[in-house]
Amino acid sequence: MTSNTPDTLSKPISPWGAPLGLLNRLILSISLRFGTKAKEVERFLKFAIVGTIGAVVDFGVLNVLQATVLRPEDPNLQLKVSLATGTAFVAAVTSNFIWNRYWTYPDSRSRPISQQLVQFFIVNIIGLIFRLWFVHTLFGPFGNIGVDVLESSGLASGLDDAAESQLGTNIAQFFAVWIVMLWNFFVNRYWTYNDVE
Numbered sequence: 001m002t003s004n005t006p007d008t009l010s011k012p013i014s015p016w017g018a019p020l021g022l023l024n025r026l027i028l029s030i031s032l033r034f035g036t037k038a039k040e041v042e043r044f045l046k047f048a049i050v051g052t053i054g055a056v057v058d059f060g061v062l063n064v065l066q067a068t069v070l071r072p073e074d075p076n077l078q079l080k081v082s083l084a085t086g087t088a089f090v091a092a093v094t095s096n097f098i099w100n101r102y103w104t105y106p107d108s109r110s111r112p113i114s115q116q117l118v119q120f121f122i123v124n125i126i127g128l129i130f131r132l133w134f135v136h137t138l139f140g141p142f143g144n145i146g147v148d149v150l151e152s153s154g155l156a157s158g159l160d161d162a163a164e165s166q167l168g169t170n171i172a173q174f175f176a177v178w179i180v181m182l183w184n185f186f187v188n189r190y191w192t193y194n195d196v197e
Contacts, residue, residue, distance in 0.1 A: 023049075039197070044185065046104040050096050051181045058092035062173065063166075072165035078136065081169055085135050086128065093124045100188070108193040119192040126187075127180035134179070135172040143168025 027049075031042035065084040066072050072081050097120050101109070108116070143164040150156040150167075159167070 050099040054092040062088035073162040139168035142171035
């Protein structure tokens with residue numbers, strides 16, 4: 001799915017076969033400014049775009065679960081927050097693996113998909129463990145801060161405990177996503193996808 005012609009770094013195809021010409025041209029024009037590091041910059045930009053798609057999946061699944069079957073309230077508040085966060089993470093990782101294998105690193109398919117999938121999931125499980133700890137530890141304090149900010153600015157008043165927990169979960173998850181994205185990029189680049197130049 002890649003062209004190795006000297007005039008382009010790659011011609012991406014989405015996982016379902018649709019061309020991504022305009023987006024690729026934008027990425028290419030930015031990455032070419034980095035000279036000998038252009039290919040790595042291209043990969044990082046694609047990884048960041050894939051991560052953004054993953055974040056949309058992540059936050060979407062999290063909020064759907066918290067609005068329906070895993071409402072962040074007692075009984076089992078902590079368990080519900082962890083289950084919603086973990087389920088959202090698995091959905092996002094699955095999306096990210098498919099996009100990264102076929103778009104960010106199309107030239108890395110010299111290894112079997114099963115091997116890369118296992119490596120990708122190991123890296124992401126470590127990220128998940130950190131993320132669960134981070135969100136579990138900080139959703140309460142972030143919820144308190146978030147409610148204080150909303151109420152003092154007049155944007156909301158009288159939020160119930162479930163709304164405060166959901167707000168705190170989203171704030172904590174926002175920071176965790178950025179930290180884990182950097183971890184995932186560097187470890188996946190140099191371990192999972194180390195078969196690319």
